[in-house]
Amino acid sequence: MELYQLTASELAQMLRNKECSSEEITKSVLNRIKETEDRVGSYVTITEETALEQAKVVDARLAAGEALSPLAGIPISVKDNICTKGIRTTCSSKMLSNFEPPYNATVIEKLSAQEAVIIGKLNMDEFAMGSSCETSYFKKTRNPHSLDHVPGGSSGGSAAAVAAGETILSLGSDTGGSIRLPASYCGVIGLKPTYGSVSRYGLVAFASSLDQIGPFARSVEDISMLYSAICGMDPLDATTARREYPDFQKDLSNADLKGLRIGIPKEYFSDGVSTEVKEKVLAAAKLLEENGAVLKEVSLPSTGYALSAYYVISSAEASSNLARFDGVKYGYRTENYSNLIEMYENTRSEGFGDEVKRRILLGTFVLSSGYYDAYYKRAKLLQKQIQQEFADTFEECDLLLTPTGTDTAFKMGEKTDDPLKMYANDICTVTVNIAGLPAISLPCGEDASGLPIGMQLIAPKFAEQILFNVSRKYETLVGGLNKVAVL
Amino acid sequence: MKIDVQHLAKLSRLHISEEQVAKFEMQMQEILGMVDNLPELSSEDCLIDPQNPMTCRPDIPQNNYKRDDILKNAPQVQAGCVVVPKVIE
Numbered sequence: 001m002e003l004y005q006l007t008a009s010e011l012a013q014m015l016r017n018k019e020c021s022s023e024e025i026t027k028s029v030l031n032r033i034k035e036t037e038d039r040v041g042s043y044v045t046i047t048e049e050t051a052l053e054q055a056k057v058v059d060a061r062l063a064a065g066e067a068l069s070p071l072a073g074i075p076i077s078v079k080d081n082i083c084t085k086g087i088r089t090t091c092s093s094k095m096l097s098n099f100e101p102p103y104n105a106t107v108i109e110k111l112s113a114q115e116a117v118i119i120g121k122l123n124m125d126e127f128a129m130g131s132s133c134e135t136s137y138f139k140k141t142r143n144p145h146s147l148d149h150v151p152g153g154s155s156g157g158s159a160a161a162v163a164a165g166e167t168i169l170s171l172g173s174d175t176g177g178s179i180r181l182p183a184s185y186c187g188v189i190g191l192k193p194t195y196g197s198v199s200r201y202g203l204v205a206f207a208s209s210l211d212q213i214g215p216f217a218r219s220v221e222d223i224s225m226l227y228s229a230i231c232g233m234d235p236l237d238a239t240t241a242r243r244e245y246p247d248f249q250k251d252l253s254n255a256d257l258k259g260l261r262i263g264i265p266k267e268y269f270s271d272g273v274s275t276e277v278k279e280k281v282l283a284a285a286k287l288l289e290e291n292g293a294v295l296k297e298v299s300l301p302s303t304g305y306a307l308s309a310y311y312v313i314s315s316a317e318a319s320s321n322l323a324r325f326d327g328v329k330y331g332y333r334t335e336n337y338s339n340l341i342e343m344y345e346n347t348r349s350e351g352f353g354d355e356v357k358r359r360i361l362l363g364t365f366v367l368s369s370g371y372y373d374a375y376y377k378r379a380k381l382l383q384k385q386i387q388q389e390f391a392d393t394f395e396e397c398d399l400l401l402t403p404t405g406t407d408t409a410f411k412m413g414e415k416t417d418d419p420l421k422m423y424a425n426d427i428c429t430v431t432v433n434i435a436g437l438p439a440i441s442l443p444c445g446e447d448a449s450g451l452p453i454g455m456q457l458i459a460p461k462f463a464e465q466i467l468f469n470v471s472r473k474y475e476t477l478v479g480g481l482n483k484v485a486v487l
Numbered sequence: 488m489k490i491d492v493q494h495l496a497k498l499s500r501l502h503i504s505e506e507q508v509a510k511f512e513m514q515m516q517e518i519l520g521m522v523d524n525l526p527e528l529s530s531e532d533c534l535i536d537p538q539n540p541m542t543c544r545p546d547i548p549q550n551n552y553k554r555d556d557i558l559k560n561a562p563q564v565q566a567g568c569v570v571v572p573k574v575i576e
Contacts, residue, residue, distance in 0.1 A: 098560075099560055100559065100560060102552055102556040102557055102559070102560070103551070103552070235544045236544075238541045238542065238543060238544070239541060302526075305524065305525050305526065307521065308521045308522040308524065308525055309522075309525065311518055311521070311522070312522055319499065323500075326500070327562060328561070328562075328569060328571055329560070329561055329569060330560035330561060330562075331560070331562075332562070333562035333563070337572065338572070339572050339573070340571060340572045340573070340574055341500075342572075343571070343572055344500045345500050345501065345502055346502070348499075348500050348501050349501050349502040349503075352501070354507075357499075357501055357503070357511075358511060358514060358515070360499045360501065361492065361495045361496065361499060361501070361503075361511060361515065362515055362518060362519075364495045364498050364499045365490065365495050365515065365519075366522075368495070368498070375519075375522055378522075378525050378527075378528070379522070379525065381528040382525055382526070382528060384528075385528060419514050419517070419518065420514075420517050420518065420521070423518075
């Protein structure tokens with residue numbers, strides 16, 4: 001067993017028992033990257049030197065007998081839309097290919113305070129727009145379980161790196177499924193936290209009312225550790241909630257499933273979902289039922305409209321958020337211009353890829369005069385209705401269980417020319433963002449060709465603890481979820 | 488419905504080539520077709536989450552960044568200022 005194959009909680013224990021050093025852990029991960037990265041392609045930037053320096057700092061503190069934070073000395077990699085001071089943050093776009101933020105995102109400040117070891121920045125769909133990681137300006141990340149398949153997106157690098165053992169933990173961001181879908185495709189665990197529980201300060205904005213940063217890991221305890229480290233109110237993000245958070249690990253238990261009401265929303269098991277995915281997800285539900293949970297069929301009737309509402313709201317916000325990229329203060333600037341307008345237009349036309357342009361155009365359209373009521377306002381009203389349907393459903397059950405994706409990972413290039421097909425991948429995940437709820441994706445088996453299948457647990461707002469406890473129980477029942485892809 | 492992609496491109500400060508116009512128009516038609524199926528709902532207030540009333544932090548100036556650090560990312564800088572083409576004719 002190599003160190004890179006272990007979980008953060010196991011490594012943290014070994015560090016404290018002096019069974020290994022942070023430098024050894026970090027080197028094990030960096031060596032794994034050297035062996036596999038040319039095939040997987042998770043990283044945009046690798047910060048080997050600073051990572052090793054940070055590891056040595058932790059080792060020195062450990063040698064001096066000082067107390068360590070839970071994540072001290074543990075390798076973590078970060079999606080490349082989260083600002084890291086002095087480390088290039090590109091959003092996998094030509095537009096930001098040379099951007100070095102002068103500040104850290106709040107989540108990075110929190111990880112630094114814990115002395116986590118930042119290994120590098122991870123590939124993604126350009127500006128987090130996509131479900132396959134294929135719209136990156138730099139490279140296409142591959143699924144570590146099958147290299148001719150996509151890792152899912154937009155946090156494809158974050159999921160692939162954890163699955164490949166190229167890091168222990170990672171951060172991604174989720175606007176419509178961008179953490180959960182790649183977690184499902186790559187056979188790892190991914191959490192989309194409650195909107196407002198993790199600061200978005202320093203996360204390059206895509207759709208501000210839906211975006212949320214969240215953790216990837218190979219064990220439920222690791223997910224709860226990383227979530228504990230990053231959640232909390234932040235004066236620099238006015239949308240973060242004022243509230244106290246429990247000590248998630250302290251209360252992390254093998255939940256007593258007896259009497260736990262798990263809702264199975266029938267709309268999430270429609271014909272659009274593959275038979276194999278349905279079977280495996282329902283088998284997982286059955287396992288929970290055999291151990292005391294009560295399964296209830298429930299209905300969320302507006303689910304079918306959620307994707308439309310999502311594309312209207314997210315594109316509208318994106319068109320507004322991405323207006324800042326104009327070639328003036330930072331980022332790419334064209335060389336071909338003779339006046340200001342031409343500079344704007346050529347900078348943006350050369351700096352953005354097609355998917356980003358399509359969404360900016362769509363967002364501009366739905367916000368334009370005469371169409372605002374027909375599209376944007378209708379979508380916001382539907383959002384309210386979806387939120388109400390979830391609230392009503394949580395009166396009769398404690399959790400919802402659904403598939404994460406409609407199918408397992410698809411082949412690279414298979415859906416790049418058809419936006420509607422690509423968007424349909426997100427059908428089980430977007431409702432959660434629209435309603436601002438927390439949801440976790442857990443591996444629950446494989447299809448006939450060995451590709452991972454994911455199930456999604458959805459909880460009421462700020463009920464992450466119940467997600468962790470039930471996930472932990474499931475993890476125990478199936479004998480663990482930590483699986484590094486063989487490469 | 489006809490979507491004037493070139494007009495939207497102008498509003499968005501983007502150039503879209505003629506062959507891309509046709510492709511984008513078709514793809515946007517499909518996406519909007521999906522949106523046209525949204526049900527008619529009647530309601531007025533839909534924007535504020537009553538459970539999370541946001542508050543602004545006090546407006547206190549803080550000296551967080553050095554001018555040179557901020558300007559490091561600017562494409563063209565002269566004498567501590569960002570250089571742009573002539574703005575007023």
